[in-house]
Amino acid sequence: xNNFSYLxxxxxxxxxxxxxxxxxxMPVLISVAFLVYAExxxxxxxxxxxxxxxxGPFGILQSFADALKLLTKENIVPANSNKIVFLLAxxxxxxxxxxxxxxxxxxxNWVIADINVGIMYLFAVSSLGVYGIIMAGWASNSQxxxxxxxxxxxxxxxxxxxxxxxxxxxxxxxxxxNLTKIVEAQETVWFAIPLLPMFVVFFISALAETNRLPxxxxxxxxxxxxxFFTEYSSASFVLFFLGEYASMILMSSMTVILFMGxxxxxxxxxxxxxxxxxxxxxxxxxxxxxLFIWVRGxxxxxxxxxxxxxxxxxxxxxxLLWVVLTAxxxxxxxMVPNSL
Amino acid sequence: MYxxxxxxxxxxxxxxxxxxxxxxxxxxxxxxxxxxLSFVNxxxxxxxxxxxxxxxxxxxxxxxxxxxxxxxxVMMLDINFVKLREGFLQYxxxxxxxxxxxxxxxGILFLSKSFSENTLSKFVQSPQINKVExxxxxxxxxxxxxxxxxxISGLILLVAMVGSITLTLRDRGNVKRQNISSQNYIDANKAxxxxxVKLGEGI
Numbered sequence: 124x125n126n127f128s129y130l131x132x133x134x135x136x137x138x139x140x141x142x143x144x145x146x147x148x149m150p151v152l153i154s155v156a157f158l159v160y161a162e163x164x165x166x167x168x169x170x171x172x173x174x175x176x177x178x179g180p181f182g183i184l185q186s187f188a189d190a191l192k193l194l195t196k197e198n199i200v201p202a203n204s205n206k207i208v209f210l211l212a213x214x215x216x217x218x219x220x221x222x223x224x225x226x227x228x229x230x231x232n233w234v235i236a237d238i239n240v241g242i243m244y245l246f247a248v249s250s251l252g253v254y255g256i257i258m259a260g261w262a263s264n265s266q267x268x269x270x271x272x273x274x275x276x277x278x279x280x281x282x283x284x285x286x287x288x289x290x291x292x293x294x295x296x297x298x299x300x301n302l303t304k305i306v307e308a309q310e311t312v313w314f315a316i317p318l319l320p321m322f323v324v325f326f327i328s329a330l331a332e333t334n335r336l337p338x339x340x341x342x343x344x345x346x347x348x349x350x351f352f353t354e355y356s357s358a359s360f361v362l363f364f365l366g367e368y369a370s371m372i373l374m375s376s377m378t379v380i381l382f383m384g385x386x387x388x389x390x391x392x393x394x395x396x397x398x399x400x401x402x403x404x405x406x407x408x409x410x411x412x413x414l415f416i417w418v419r420g421x422x423x424x425x426x427x428x429x430x431x432x433x434x435x436x437x438x439x440x441x442x443l444l445w446v447v448l449t450a451x452x453x454x455x456x457x458m459v460p461n462s463l
Numbered sequence: 464m465y466x467x468x469x470x471x472x473x474x475x476x477x478x479x480x481x482x483x484x485x486x487x488x489x490x491x492x493x494x495x496x497x498x499x500l501s502f503v504n505x506x507x508x509x510x511x512x513x514x515x516x517x518x519x520x521x522x523x524x525x526x527x528x529x530x531x532x533x534x535x536x537v538m539m540l541d542i543n544f545v546k547l548r549e550g551f552l553q554y555x556x557x558x559x560x561x562x563x564x565x566x567x568x569x570g571i572l573f574l575s576k577s578f579s580e581n582t583l584s585k586f587v588q589s590p591q592i593n594k595v596e597x598x599x600x601x602x603x604x605x606x607x608x609x610x611x612x613x614x615i616s617g618l619i620l621l622v623a624m625v626g627s628i629t630l631t632l633r634d635r636g637n638v639k640r641q642n643i644s645s646q647n648y649i650d651a652n653k654a655x656x657x658x659x660v661k662l663g664e665g666i
Contacts, residue, residue: 208493239596243520247526250528300598
């Protein structure tokens, strides 16, 4: 107790933690900017247009220009809104979409918090994401945002159930909740191959969970103006926007960790395993993000009853069945990992 | 170690303050939001204790599912705030009685030998807990020693679910339903009829 020194006990560990957090969040935020640019460029290519091509070489600085424009605008708070909750909602969305990155392993030992319940933490953080949207919809005190918020809450709660079952199937094959161990368990084969139906269910549920097309009914512009962020402007809109894209990247890194072997190369042979793990991880994330954008450019929007039917009547029984099948298979062939 | 105690005090202070705000906030939606804040801080305290699995389950179940539905209901109700306060004095004695009983019970628990410092520290430092992940440990106990109780609690939840559905399910005759399979089996031959139209006559 007596040999307490501010430097050794408080400042050094505290500043190490802050430096680690910055080292993860800065690349994430910058990659959000490039993801927006990539999305616009890919959509333009799908629709035979040019896309952003004015700001910077090939228009690569477009998102920074957009952010600057939005931040310099006036932040309008509606007179009848519940002001504290109204301003808190985008902050919560943003913070939650960044909080999940604490447990993501980028490469062996490249992780801020290597906790034993990593996948549960990610699941918990993504299930909290709905609060930002409900709060925004309620605090705006306006019909369209409220309808958008209700749609979004119902949608996220329904798809979380099947995501939970998909995670359980993967955990049955791993025998641990630790994300690093989940990746290490895929050294022989990526789980995307033996658990292919679950991979598809997880990807589609991830689309619904992040409110992306074809499931973007909470912000359906043809019926709800802009959904839950109709009343938001300038900086608070930027926070929603950033939060949405950051959680898109988070969900795709979750997909990569659960099904595509995280930082592992596809085959453990010379030219492939010489490339560092981080680069493999980033390549796989970019592939999944491309799928997100590709789906957006290809499929029409679902009707709301179709969306609910898909979640409860198709994905839930399918994933439940697959949990039972996987457990039965593992026990029948005596392949249960680290049984006690 | 000092960072640890600072985080402990932050979590517990916010948990207690937000619990106070749950009962003193004027707007019911604010009350629910403070309840959620209190849950999250309680799960932070669980993490500090080393019970990571319980902490995450608390967030997933209570914050991610139960409180969302709670918030839903509170938001959708058209509540008259003045009327809500009317019965305050009427219910005060009953509420105070409940509070006093709870405080006395907690006091007995703390003063009795079964909760003294020795037993608590023995429990926390038991070697098994530090070696094995607590997820595994909970699973080992839950699915062996308490297997029947676990199954019974599942059944109780199932009964509650079936009960609430039967209470609210009404058979309304005039509801139009979608027949998904017949929608899927539509093809161009069934939907479109080709007709030869003579020029200038129409159909």
